[in-house]
């Protein structure tokens with residue numbers, strides 16, 4: 001489905017972002033009134049409204065479809081492309097997320113796309129990778145009540161590549177395991193081998 005996401009709370013204050021971006025341009029020694037930069041503050045405001053839309057969404061807005069199915073074994077969606085914004089430098093980090101769960105005894109499952117939507121929702125906030133990983137796992141546990149959840153995110157942080165320590169290619173891997181993935185080493189090992197077996 002391509003429906004517009006439900007957003008809660010006041011809309012992004014675009015005028016305020018525009019004012020701030022103009023100030024930043026002046027502060028770095030640019031002329032915000034030159035031709036190429038005239039529309040930049042408004043563009044950044046629109047881009048931020050999109051990049052941070054997840055601040056005004058909750059998991060229930062995204063995990064809208066729950067089916068009863070006769071399947072109570074692992075479901076895993078691999079290689080969900082993820083773009084987020086590092087909350088320390090406001091530059092992107094990007095990579096892939098792998099999200100798996102074991103349905104509960106009733107065999108309750110959700111639409112596969114909803115797992116990717118959940119990743120997107122948390123990615124569209126100022127983030128650190130560790131928190132985003134746990135938030136996705138906890139949201140799935142709370143809404144779908146599965147027997148367990150595993151979330152693994154592999155990402156490259158532009159704050160580590162384009163600036164600062166400058167280590168292009170360094171990838172950060174984070175994982176969050178809940179329920180049977182935490183308790184049972186064999187369940188976790190099965191998921192990890194499916195995730196790593198490309």
Ligand SMILES: Nc1nc2c(ncn2[C@@H]2O[C@H](COP(=O)(O)OP(=O)(O)OP(=O)(O)O)[C@@H](O)[C@H]2O)c(=O)[nH]1
Pocket residue numbers: 086087088127128129130157159160163164165
């Ligand atoms: N744990 C964690 N750290 C992150 C993430 N994104 C960025 N960082 C780190 O946040 C840290 C911020 O460190 P500071 O020393 O406060 O900032 P800084 O002077 O800009 O640090 P450098 O990046 O080392 O130049 C850096 O080490 C970043 O690599 C993330 O998702 N998780």
Ligand SMILES: [Zn+2]
Pocket residue numbers: 086087088089090091157159160
């Ligand atoms: Zn950063």
